Amino acid sequence: MRILYQFPLSHFCEKARWLLDHKELDYVAHNLIPGLHRAFAQLKTGQNLLPILRDQERWIADSTEIALYLDDIYPEHSLLRADPQQRDLALAINNQATELGMHVRRWGLAHTLTESEESLDIMIGEKGYLRQFEKYSKPLMKALLSKNYQLSADKVAESKERIDSLVVLLNHQLIENHGRYLVGERLGLADIAACSMLAPLLEIPATPWERENTELLSDEFKHYKEILTELPLGQYVLRIYQTERNARVDWRGV
Numbered sequence: 001m002r003i004l005y006q007f008p009l010s011h012f013c014e015k016a017r018w019l020l021d022h023k024e025l026d027y028v029a030h031n032l033i034p035g036l037h038r039a040f041a042q043l044k045t046g047q048n049l050l051p052i053l054r055d056q057e058r059w060i061a062d063s064t065e066i067a068l069y070l071d072d073i074y075p076e077h078s079l080l081r082a083d084p085q086q087r088d089l090a091l092a093i094n095n096q097a098t099e100l101g102m103h104v105r106r107w108g109l110a111h112t113l114t115e116s117e118e119s120l121d122i123m124i125g126e127k128g129y130l131r132q133f134e135k136y137s138k139p140l141m142k143a144l145l146s147k148n149y150q151l152s153a154d155k156v157a158e159s160k161e162r163i164d165s166l167v168v169l170l171n172h173q174l175i176e177n178h179g180r181y182l183v184g185e186r187l188g189l190a191d192i193a194a195c196s197m198l199a200p201l202l203e204i205p206a207t208p209w210e211r212e213n214t215e216l217l218s219d220e221f222k223h224y225k226e227i228l229t230e231l232p233l234g235q236y237v238l239r240i241y242q243t244e245r246n247a248r249v250d251w252r253g254v
Contacts, residue, residue: 002053002054004027004029004052004053004054005032005040005051006029007031010050011101011200012101013029013050013051015193015196016051018245019070019189019192021247022246023079024248025070025074026248029250030253031253044059046061047061049061053066078188081183081188083184086184090189097190097196100166101197103159103162104159104198104200108200171233195237198228198233199237207251
């Protein structure tokens with residue numbers, strides 16, 4: 001059985017889930033505890049980050065490496081095109097999306113951790129030690145996130161500037177490709193990467209970022225969500241999620 005080791009709220013893990021779903025491969029999404037995951041990841045893959053895919057005896061870390069592995073071992077429903085120019089373009093856009101995702105994570109966390117504990121509730125899960133001792137685990141996790149992702153005001157502002165620049169680039173590429181996909185004429189790695197990284201900013205229904213109470217959102221977050229939604233890029237992300245995000249596994253994991 002394939003196992004995807006993940007954080008439910010991570011958009012990089014969402015990308016990995018989508019890659020497996022696109023390939024129509026069976027898997028289990030297994031949650032690890034933030035912070036404590038590092039020892040497990042280091043032991044199995046020699047690095048500290050998620051997602052990690054275990055496929056039989058193979059361990060693959062990083063969502064992009066997972067994409068390349070899946071196309072190599074399971075070529076049906078390919079993520080990258082055979083045409084060298086389209087392949088190179090898709091990989092370049094994937095790299096842009098990876099950078100975008102790191103800045104979205106910082107900017108989004110800075111807002112959500114300030115506004116409500118909804119994100120923390122998802123992170124600690126519905127049961128287990130973190131939920132049992134949530135009085136202590138929530139403040140500890142909030143402190144760890146602030147430290148690990150450098151949520152200082154200066155860093156958050158820098159991330160917002162970089163988000164703006166990358167959104168302009170992706171929006172231009174979408175228009176250049178006539179607005180349906182980022183590369184070629186069907187869903188591929190570039191689309192899955194870009195849509196996954198932007199999903200937290202659009203709070204798409206049936207994803208980890210759907211909010212029950214939008215009144216808790218800051219005016220800044222609401223304003224940027226409106227701006228993004230009005231762009232062709234924002235409309236594209238919403239459309240792709242509605243028509244082509246055929247999730248086979250619950251993002252909440254086990």
